[in-house]
Amino acid sequence: MPAAPTQSVLAVSLGDPAGVGPELIAAAWRLREAEELPPFFVVGGAEILAAAAAVGGHDLPIVRISGTDGAEASFAGALPVLDLPDALNLAYTPGSPNPEGAALALASLTLATRMALSGAASGLVTGPVAKSLLAEVGFAFPGQTEFLGSACDLPADDAVMMLAGPQLRTVPLTVHCALADVPGLLTAELICRRARITAAALQRDFWIANPRLAVAALNPHAGEGGKFGDEETRIMAPAIAALRAEGLDVTGPHPADALFAARARPTYDAALCMYHDQALIPLKTLDFDAGVNVTLGLPIIRTSPDHGTAFDIAGKGVADPGAMIAAIRMAGEMAARRLATTA
Secondary structure, eight states: OOOOOSOSOEEEEOOOTTSSHHHHHHHHHHTTTTTTOOOEEEESOHHHHHHHHHHTTOOOOEEEESSSTTHHHHTTTSEEEEOOGGGTTOOOOTTOOOHHHHHHHHHHHHHHHHHHHHTSSSOEEEOOOOHHHHHHTTOOSSSHHHHHHHHTTOOGGGSEEEEEOSSOEEEESSOSSOGGGHHHHOOHHHHHHHHHHHHHHHHHHHOOSSOEEEEEOSSGGGGTTTTTOSHIIIIIHHHHHHHHHTTOEEEEEEOHHHHTSTTTGGGOSEEEESSHHHHHHHHHHHHGGGOEEEEESOSSOEEEESSOOOTTTTTTTOOOTHHHHHHHHHHHHHHHHHHHHHO
16 A cells, blocks of 8 residues: 655646657646646756747746655745656657667656655656657557556556546447457356446545446447447346445436536446447546546556657647646646545
């Protein structure tokens, strides 16, 4: 179990330094007052952050810190950065990723996670990374969600990804796998386990007293009575019945082509989706610049902007900081709710 937070400041990992992460972090600090953001510090990349801000025509005052003591007090006048030796001589090369940058991203993620687990930070916000590049420097996980689950010593299915925006929350039950593998991975046990984790997290971190969960069907027309597939009757219906017997407000399986319509969204607090794109396409369509990736089920708080490294626009000053700002704000709100609950 992690230690109770001793600081009310968030740790932010840099992400891939050749992506949009550094400029978005710099922009979030610049807009901290207007957006009423909680204090945060960045792990690694002081010079990279300053260079990324300069590309957009902004000066970024930075204070280097060796620990979190003083980070909150410094935040009003400068961005606190806990530097890493690997970052000191690394040039800012937006749009041109390299193994050295991936190694820095991994080192930043590792230390930021450790600080959240130790209680030195009240939560963790992760910058976007390139998974293929991380794999080249020894990252053995499909994504940051799985890394965090392992860091927290959780079973594989207990770190649950939720995408949250102003208009929608979705949870993919299977994530980083081939679409052809999805039917074989779906089980009633998986649906029940992730539904319970989602409901508990909505209660704890979002203060939704009685969460309403809608289960999306896998097949067109929810299988049309078995004509287009039997996963709905064979797997989903028994899982939903079991969850309802436990007292959870779970409905479905709902045809996915209608579940995300404007008239349907107010009827549930989160939609449980069967695969990655079923969850992410509607979220990104509705809330691309305000979408947040939240990891549920962890003993620590973790959020991230719901977009990737965007190497193609990195360093051009056109990346929208909205999702990074939303991720920082959400992490701060979740931390405040946990503190209020335990106080």
